[in-house]
Amino acid sequence: MDAVAKGARRPRSAIGGRLEPLAEVVVSLHRGRSLDVIREVRTIRSHWNGLVRPEAFATAALFAETIDLFCEADLAMPEIYALLTAAVAAVAGSEAPAALVPRFQLRLLHALGLAPADDACVRCGGAFDQHGAWLDLEAGGLGCELCYGVRGDAHALSADDVANFRALGAERGTGAALHGTVRVTRAADDLITWHLGRRPKSRALMHELS
Numbered sequence: 001m002d003a004v005a006k007g008a009r010r011p012r013s014a015i016g017g018r019l020e021p022l023a024e025v026v027v028s029l030h031r032g033r034s035l036d037v038i039r040e041v042r043t044i045r046s047h048w049n050g051l052v053r054p055e056a057f058a059t060a061a062l063f064a065e066t067i068d069l070f071c072e073a074d075l076a077m078p079e080i081y082a083l084l085t086a087a088v089a090a091v092a093g094s095e096a097p098a099a100l101v102p103r104f105q106l107r108l109l110h111a112l113g114l115a116p117a118d119d120a121c122v123r124c125g126g127a128f129d130q131h132g133a134w135l136d137l138e139a140g141g142l143g144c145e146l147c148y149g150v151r152g153d154a155h156a157l158s159a160d161d162v163a164n165f166r167a168l169g170a171e172r173g174t175g176a177a178l179h180g181t182v183r184v185t186r187a188a189d190d191l192i193t194w195h196l197g198r199r200p201k202s203r204a205l206m207h208e209l210s
């Protein structure tokens with residue numbers, strides 16, 4: 001949603017002090033002609049101390065921007081809201097925040113129903129063998145060696161990568177992984193870029209700061 005916080009930059013503004021980036025807040029709004037006006041803000045959770053580190057802030061900004069690009073304004077998406085609040089908290093408490101990006105990206109794609117099929121070959125339905133699998137962005141899934149082996153190294157995932165790919169996309173609990181392998185990290189990022197048609201701007205900020 002978009003709203004203005006009038007007078008928020010004044011030193012004694014009660015609103016300004018509570019509108020920290022990525023803080024979870026309850027706001028009361030006055031409906032304006034084009035933009036709503038914020039009248040009151042109550043903080044539920046703020047991880048500001050954990051987020052003021054450059055890498056943490058860049059990572060959390062990337063999460064927020066990615067969700068903003070995928071979601072429509074004014075359309076409530078509770079599952080994605082929960083994903084973002086958990087991800088921001090994890091970033092604030094992490095020693096290596098950027099390492100959390102691939103799991104966030106794959107969990108987001110799952111929540112949006114855009115995650116690639118990873119249980120069987122997207123072309124022939126066959127299982128993956130010891131040679132792993134290949135990510136086919138256009139087909140929206142992983143493919144087997146028989147169908148995709150000729151592609152060589154392009155978007156190739158080893159058997160371990162395939163297991164990591166599934167574990168990163170899995171819900172919290174048994175079998176879930178927190179960190180991605182090098183190739184799965186690249187695959188998750190490429191998936192996001194492919195669905196959005198471009199790279200989020202905060203991606204560049206992350207590379208500068210981390």
Ligand SMILES: [Zn+2]
Binds near residue numbers: 123126
């Ligand atoms: Zn196949």
